[in-house]
Amino acid sequence: MPRVRRCRQYGCHAMCPLPNHYCPLHIEHEAEYLASRERWRNKERSKAQVHKYNTVTRNRTVTKQEQYNFYRTRQWAHLRQSVLDRDHYLCQYCRVIGKLTPDSKTVDHIIPVEAKPSDKADECNLAVICRPCHYKKTEWERKYYGTGNGNELKDVEPIEDVKRIVLMMNGRNNHA
Structure with a gap:
């Protein structure tokens, strides 16, 4: 065959x-x-460029290195597959607005790891997300939690409800 x-x-x-x-x-x-x-x-990529990206940009702190290493573990691989099976590869953020987005393969932390590191391996804090929603959610997290390069974490209430996050991502219900 x-x-x-x-x-x-x-x-x-x-x-x-x-x-x-x-x-x-x-x-x-x-x-x-x-x-x-x-x-x-x-495309030409020198060893120096690759090294700078990996050491300075991508893994710029010890925390980022730990996060990167976590995503390379067998525990994460099993968690990720479990969540994909649980959510049937459907974006949970699109589902909230009544849209079915099949073949979503990204598993995202509902509360970002930077905001609540203790929940990084909690299956209840994970959901399947499509690329467009993941981009929007990352932008929203930068504003709400203060995650990302160059930002300082804000002392805000973590939001676990996907529906509420979707409303806030789309500019509605910002103060809920």
Whole structure:
């Protein structure tokens, strides 16, 4: 039996034979995808740039290094898979507004790790989130909690309710 992989087209679950990345229905995207991979591969990145990114930008503090190391553990891999199975790969933030976003593969901390490090391995503090919602939520966390590079953590009440977070992310109910 030939080796296969899932088609890269969003929402398509068809299998395609290796070395293709798209099924016969979406094969017209193959050349474009291979060209983008080639452009990425050919970008010049010196060892100094990579080292600076990893040591200065990405893991700028001991806390960030600990967080990074946590996401590389077997415990996190099992937690993440458990949450994905629990939420059926559906974005919980989109679900609040009545929209179903399938194939979401990111697991997010409802209360950010910076704000409450003790809950980083608590399954109740995790939810599946799609990319657009994750971007919005990260921006909201920077404003509400003061997370992120260059910010100071604020002493605010942690919000555990996804519905309330969605309302606040979308600019409604800011003082609830």
